[in-house]
Amino acid sequence: MRQRRLSANRYRLLRTVEPLHYHLIITPDFSSLRFSGVEQVSLLIKKSTSQITLHSVGLKISKVCLVVNGGNLTPQCTSFDKKLETVTFKFGKRVPAGEAELFLSFFGELNDKMHGFYRTSYEVNGEKKWGGATQFEATDARRAFPCFDEPDRKATFSLELIVPKEKTALSNMPVGSVEEGHDIKMVRYQKTPPMSTYLLAWVVADLECFEALDKNRVPIRVWTTLGKKEQGRFALDTACRVLPYFAEWFGVPYALPKLDMVALPDFAAGAMENWGLVTYRETALLIDRDNSSQAAKQRVAEIVSHELAHQWFGNYVTMKWWTHLWLNEGFASYMGPKAVNHIFPDWDIWTQYVADDYCSALHLDGLKNTHPVEVGVGDPREISEVFDAISYSKGSVINRMLEHYLGEELFRRGLRHYLTRYAYKNAATDDLWKALEEVSGKPIKEIMASFTRQPGYPVLKVQRARGGLRISQERFIFDGSKDKKDPLWKVPFGVAYESDPEPIFFYLDRRSTTIPLELDDGEWVKVNPDQSGFYRVSYAPELMGELKRVVGTQTLSKVDKLELLDDALALAKAGLVKTSDALGLLASYSKEEDFSVWSVLAASLGTLDNLLGREAFYGSFVVFAKEFFTPAARLIGWDKKPGDGHLEVMLRSLLLLNAGWYGDRKITEEAQRRFQEFVAGGTLNPDIRQAVYTLSAENGGGEELEALLKIYDSTDLQEEKMRVLRSLAGFRDGQLLRQVLQFSLSERVRAQDTPILIAGIGSHSVGRSAAWDFVKRNWKKLLGRYEGSGLGLLSMMVEFAAGFSSEEELRDVAAFFRKERRMGLDRTKRQVLESIRSKIKWLRRDRQDIEEWLRSRADYKLVPFGNR
Numbered sequence: 001m002r003q004r005r006l007s008a009n010r011y012r013l014l015r016t017v018e019p020l021h022y023h024l025i026i027t028p029d030f031s032s033l034r035f036s037g038v039e040q041v042s043l044l045i046k047k048s049t050s051q052i053t054l055h056s057v058g059l060k061i062s063k064v065c066l067v068v069n070g071g072n073l074t075p076q077c078t079s080f081d082k083k084l085e086t087v088t089f090k091f092g093k094r095v096p097a098g099e100a101e102l103f104l105s106f107f108g109e110l111n112d113k114m115h116g117f118y119r120t121s122y123e124v125n126g127e128k129k130w131g132g133a134t135q136f137e138a139t140d141a142r143r144a145f146p147c148f149d150e151p152d153r154k155a156t157f158s159l160e161l162i163v164p165k166e167k168t169a170l171s172n173m174p175v176g177s178v179e180e181g182h183d184i185k186m187v188r189y190q191k192t193p194p195m196s197t198y199l200l201a202w203v204v205a206d207l208e209c210f211e212a213l214d215k216n217r218v219p220i221r222v223w224t225t226l227g228k229k230e231q232g233r234f235a236l237d238t239a240c241r242v243l244p245y246f247a248e249w250f251g252v253p254y255a256l257p258k259l260d261m262v263a264l265p266d267f268a269a270g271a272m273e274n275w276g277l278v279t280y281r282e283t284a285l286l287i288d289r290d291n292s293s294q295a296a297k298q299r300v301a302e303i304v305s306h307e308l309a310h311q312w313f314g315n316y317v318t319m320k321w322w323t324h325l326w327l328n329e330g331f332a333s334y335m336g337p338k339a340v341n342h343i344f345p346d347w348d349i350w351t352q353y354v355a356d357d358y359c360s361a362l363h364l365d366g367l368k369n370t371h372p373v374e375v376g377v378g379d380p381r382e383i384s385e386v387f388d389a390i391s392y393s394k395g396s397v398i399n400r401m402l403e404h405y406l407g408e409e410l411f412r413r414g415l416r417h418y419l420t421r422y423a424y425k426n427a428a429t430d431d432l433w434k435a436l437e438e439v440s441g442k443p444i445k446e447i448m449a450s451f452t453r454q455p456g457y458p459v460l461k462v463q464r465a466r467g468g469l470r471i472s473q474e475r476f477i478f479d480g481s482k483d484k485k486d487p488l489w490k491v492p493f494g495v496a497y498e499s500d501p502e503p504i505f506f507y508l509d510r511r512s513t514t515i516p517l518e519l520d521d522g523e524w525v526k527v528n529p530d531q532s533g534f535y536r537v538s539y540a541p542e543l544m545g546e547l548k549r550v551v552g553t554q555t556l557s558k559v560d561k562l563e564l565l566d567d568a569l570a571l572a573k574a575g576l577v578k579t580s581d582a583l584g585l586l587a588s589y590s591k592e593e594d595f596s597v598w599s600v601l602a603a604s605l606g607t608l609d610n611l612l613g614r615e616a617f618y619g620s621f622v623v624f625a626k627e628f629f630t631p632a633a634r635l636i637g638w639d640k641k642p643g644d645g646h647l648e649v650m651l652r653s654l655l656l657l658n659a660g661w662y663g664d665r666k667i668t669e670e671a672q673r674r675f676q677e678f679v680a681g682g683t684l685n686p687d688i689r690q691a692v693y694t695l696s697a698e699n700g701g702g703e704e705l706e707a708l709l710k711i712y713d714s715t716d717l718q719e720e721k722m723r724v725l726r727s728l729a730g731f732r733d734g735q736l737l738r739q740v741l742q743f744s745l746s747e748r749v750r751a752q753d754t755p756i757l758i759a760g761i762g763s764h765s766v767g768r769s770a771a772w773d774f775v776k777r778n779w780k781k782l783l784g785r786y787e788g789s790g791l792g793l794l795s796m797m798v799e800f801a802a803g804f805s806s807e808e809e810l811r812d813v814a815a816f817f818r819k820e821r822r823m824g825l826d827r828t829k830r831q832v833l834e835s836i837r838s839k840i841k842w843l844r845r846d847r848q849d850i851e852e853w854l855r856s857r858a859d860y861k862l863v864p865f866g867n868r
């Protein structure tokens with residue numbers, strides 16, 4: 001523990017020198033793809049020192065001068081530390097405490113790695129053009145200018161950009177003045193408020209925009225490359241509603257004079273919340289009137305809302321260190337859906353949220369190799385690795401738990417108190433608890449620390465006892481092992497039961513307790529109604545039996561139904577119940593109508609599909625899955641019906657894709673027919689396009705591949721390109737899959753999209769080995785492309801190996817990880833190996849149980865796999 005903390009601290013800069021203000025002049029050169037910078041940093045030297053260390057990586061520093069008390073000092077020695085990513089200037093004599101100005105000149109490359117100040121390409125009138133954009137979070141501001149690149153080194157910034165006259169140049173703040181030369185211009189931006197380096201941003205490219213004022217008269221603009229501005233209207237409209245919603249909810253106005261949002265053709269993550277200049281992948285911001293799906297619209301609304309929530313949580317108040325990253329991401333991931341729900345109430349976003357965020361958090365955090373929400377991190381690779389479902393989804397889910405516990409009003413008042421107290425400053429997790437305790441008088445820290453400082457979460461075991469229910473807790477781990485530390489959680493938990501469905505709340509702060517309830521025989525009991533708490537529940541068989549009785553009816557909420565299912569399969573995997581019991585529960589959902597419940601059903605069956613893919617009885621599983629999806633898929637049909645809302649539209653695609661994947665002939669043939677018609681020049685509704693493309697690929701050959709690639713090449717809508725890429729991952733012929741894998745590294749696929757295609761092929765049992773072989777063979781190339789801050793992309797090409805389920809594959813993956821130590825991703829690697837091991841264990845334990853259950857279902861005729 002102690003060791004860990006020491007090594008984490010090694011990466012922090014000393015606090016003897018503090019930056020107060022940066023004056024930066026950046027000049028990109030798009031012909032040489034390089035940039036130069038001139039910088040003046042106003043420093044407060046708190047303790048006399050003879051050297052100054054800043055972060056800097058990949059930059060050539062050409063001039064350095066320190067001005068103190070009117071005198072100039074140049075360093076006697078300048079040294080770089082590659083590991084710590086720093087530069088140190090030694091001045092040969094002591095600089096007294098007080099203020100000083102550090103002047104620097106430097107050069108860098110407009111890199112192709114989507115971090116630091118990087119290049120992005122696009123076409124203008126058929127001609128390839130270059131632009132430049134920044135991506136600094138977490139630790140890449142240091143690639144664009146030497147700086148104190150830590151979140152709690154807030155300073156003000158005055159930026160000037162010298163750029164070609166015809167290009168648009170944007171930064172966090174509005175333009176203060178512009179000076180025009182012959183073919184260049186110098187754009188000066190207004191000074192920023194105190195902010196963290198990772199939130200500074202600029203973009204220089206050929207752009208156009210739409211502009212509107214929100215209800216508080218904040219100007220909002222959505223920028224795209226030329227010819228695409230129409231596609232920004234939906235995001236602009238959404239932002240105009242979300243920004244004032246947050247200003248009102250938080251009781252704190254948006255802090256900057258304007259908001260720009262830019263769709264960038266090359267972008268490593270989904271979006272970045274840079275203060276006042278939010279940058280996005282095109283698919284996260286752009287909606288095409290004729291070619292975008294409802295799902296794409298929802299994604300845009302969600303991501304825009306998430307990024308705008310950051311303007312408060314993250315930008316206005318920033319975490320002290322990356323250990324508290326969840327204060328940024330957990331809040332944006334919780335406040336985002338709040339705004340979406342406010343604007344699009346018919347999307348039923350909170351049910352989707354449970355199927356999505358809540359389940360992802362339970363899944364990742366159910367591994368032994370998870371990490372606490374508050375986690376000690378030091379070097380950039382470790383920092384990069386905490387941008388995961390723990391910081392985002394678990395962080396968000398525990399906020400939801402807290403709000404349920406406190407009620408919306410107290411929760412909101414606590415957050416307002418916190419935001420006001422730490423405005424333009426930094427905060428740690430305990431600061432938030434303190435603010436919430438001050439307004440509520442409740443033991444927030446005691447409860448929450450058990451969820452943020454310990455890894456994992458509990459499973460509550462529930463059984464009938466005299467006079468009520470006996471509840472006990474222990475850590476849930478997917479592989480069925482015990483945590484030797486035997487941690488305890490402080491769990492506020494609700495209970496609802498048949499004769500009193502209104503939840504009653506209790507508090508579990510020890511190993512086990514008995515709660516008094518007047519239960520009749522045969523009455524159902526639901527613990528954790530509406531899934532407000534973050535834990536799983538394991539019911540004794542008779543209690544489970546009663547729940548099963550009502551699961552096919554409308555008695556339980558959708559949220560309760562879907563989590564019951566996710567829990568059942570998780571408990572089966574961990575060996576706490578038989579897999580046949582989970583399958584029995586699953587089978588009782590066949591009349592379900594809700595999109596979110598269906599998406600958990602599909603995910604659960606997908607888990608089993610992957611697990612059983614190479615078993616001799618796989619065919620009977622496929623028949624079960626097919627007969628499960630087919631009636632619902634045929635009922636909903638291909639075409640939109642009058643009265644279909646957002647959720648029906650999304651459900652249609654999900655059902656058709658699954659029924660087709662499990663081999664419903666009628667559906668795959670209809671997909672192929674529609675595909676041919678579209679290829680021949682017909683139309684195809686964007687909401688079913690993914691299903692049509694994917695099913696055509698899954699059942700197609702070289703002709704379909706060629707047709708899909710033609711669609712890919714002929715569109716400049718990234719959403720459509722992504723649809724094609726996802727469908728390409730579905731080919732089943734080995735030769736075609738190899739062809740697709742080669743294509744993934746070709747110039748036609750942007751570096752941001754390659755991992756999505758490879759991971760897509762690796763996501764199913766047909767393609768996994770081919771994708772894995774490809775990754776191993778091309779590892780040097782992939783590492784070269786994505787190493788550095790592309791860890792998220794790099795990890796996608798490793799994570800899919802978690803789908804393997806044999807000893808031989810385990811040995812192969814482990815050997816590769818041992819050999820390739822340079823990749824970092826230490827935790828991801830451990831998680832992958834743990835997942836494979838736990839699947840092997842699961843199969844060994846329940847193989848026969850599953851087979852017998854599948855065979856015993858008289859209504860599922862055994863059909864050989866080849867005929868499905």
Ligand SMILES: [Zn+2]
Pocket residue numbers: 273306307310328329332
């Ligand atoms: Zn975020």
